[in-house]
């Protein structure tokens with residue numbers, strides 16, 4: 001049955017692996033994706049026929065479709081995500097671990113004959129610009145058209161990837177099946193030692209677009225540690241100043257904490273002549289260049305962004321990016337065939353269809369009496385990067401862009417000031433390692449609870465995080481011309497729970513200070529003062545209320561205790577360098 005399809009595949013390694021997966025999953029049909037427009041049209045038609053996609057108003061939103069996931073399947077499942085290394089210690093204390101054999105047995109039982117009545121799609125893809133030396137190739141096998149159409153936006157997919165692969169065996173293998181979308185039979189398994197990913201029982205974003213969190217972060221971070229580079233949960237942007245000089249920044253914030261917003265920032269009217277260019281909004285792969293600087297590429301080809309809160313005030317460039325060729329997931333469907341969500345430009349429609357497909361009005365109440373939301377809190381859009389009006393002209397540069405500043409941030413109602421600068425690389429690594437944030441809807445769990453999320457990588461590090469911290473320290477020794485490192489917090493609140501900082505476009509004022517600091521060989525000057533936690537803007541340098549810069553010594557000493565609860569998990573593997581940074585901070589706070 002499969003001969004003619006397999007004939008189009010020359011690569012012997014791919015051929016034999018496909019044969020294995022076909023024998024296991026016994027699909028009724030096989031489709032090797034070429035990435036063409038005709039293929040897109042054909043698959044879209046099929047998805048519309050089955051209801052997997054709903055057509056939106058093609059006049060107002062050309063090329064746009066809506067998808068609804070199973071209500072039991074609306075976010076990443078960290079509790080069902082595993083790192084399956086031979087030795088448990090290589091997964092470390094922050095990852096769920098399962099032995100590779102046990103994991104495969106579990107998943108293969110679910111994959112057995114799972115595609116009997118389904119088509120198996122083979123999705124070849126490149127992460128990174130098609131000709132970049134830093135790009136990686138993956139093959140995702142899936143039984144979901146939604147996945148294929150999303151991968152088509154999020155990666156360089158189809159013939160281009162097979163061509164680049166040639167006869168090499170150097171590709172990441174991924175198998176995905178929605179199976180019966182049953183949370184009890186849902187697993188996202190990673191085998192970094194084999195460059196293999198197995199995902200079953202889900203149809204949602206980060207669980208199933210295996211290019212993204214699974215390959216570009218979990219597997220890639222493992223490879224980066226082995227090969228001497230960094231795979232990070234970071235946006236990449238360029239700030240152009242009025243003289244036309246562009247400075248590139250990479251920034252790590254946890255999920256749903258403002259990466260897409262910052263990456264597409266529109267300068268406030270108080271900063272004429274400035275412009276922000278987007279290179280990436282979620283993932284950065286960073287290598288050391290010949291000049292000793294750190295260079296970043298965005299491995300992705302699109303944005304899988306949070307819909308709620310996206311409007312012309314918060315993110316006009318995202319709004320413009322999602323007017324065509326966009327797949328919406330779990331948002332409200334209006335009567336005119338357009339979409340809506342909480343925090344949209346338009347006021348709520350009087351009547352509409354909510355994300356579950358049920359009739360909805362903004363007056364509806366949940367069982368707890370609170371207003372019932374029309375869009376799922378983690379509803380998303382998938383949009384091509386080329387739709388973005390501020391996409392950097394060089395965003396696909398093979399060598400990447402040189403990074404002058406690295407910014408860490410979290411969602412902290414208290415404690416953390418608007419911005420502070422690390423004293424040196426290792427202090428910066430300590431700042432990344434001690435990141436914490438309030439939980440958002442991007443993952444299951446108690447919303448709002450503060451949890452430690454080092455480098456915004458807690459859910460995405462494919463190996464022992466103690467080794468990850470060491471890798472960052474080691475990289476610092478090799479980067480002869482390092483970026484400066486900063487920590488920001490857009491989310492500090494007053495006693496009534498009101499944000500103290502306006503955020504969004506205003507954040508550029510903070511980036512401007514960081515860029516100016518990065519240009520200086522010596523951080524203290526008229527524009528910066530030294531505090532126990534690092535350098536901060538001198539009073540008046542950034543136009544912001546003084547509370548945003550408060551450093552409460554008692555709270556910080558408590559923070560150190562909480563950091564230790566986390567650090568202690570790593571035992572002896574935890575790097576001494578970070579303990580020394582913490583000791584130095586403690587001394588400064590108590591002297």
Ligand code: GTP
Pocket residue numbers: 253254255256257258259260261262281282304305306308309314442490491499502503504507
């Ligand atoms: P992932 O795609 O999950 O990795 O997340 P992300 O970091 O790209 O998140 P995104 O930019 O979509 O942030 C979404 C949430 O952060 C929305 O609720 C925004 O309103 C909020 N947000 C972003 N920037 C700011 C800011 O400067 N201030 C405040 N108060 N909220 C912000």
Ligand code: SPV
Pocket residue numbers: 075076204205206207212213254255256282304442443
């Ligand atoms: C995140 O949760 O950090 C995301 C969305 O970027 S997902 O791809 O679903 O992981």
Ligand code: MN
Pocket residue numbers: 233255256282
């Ligand atoms: Mn993310």
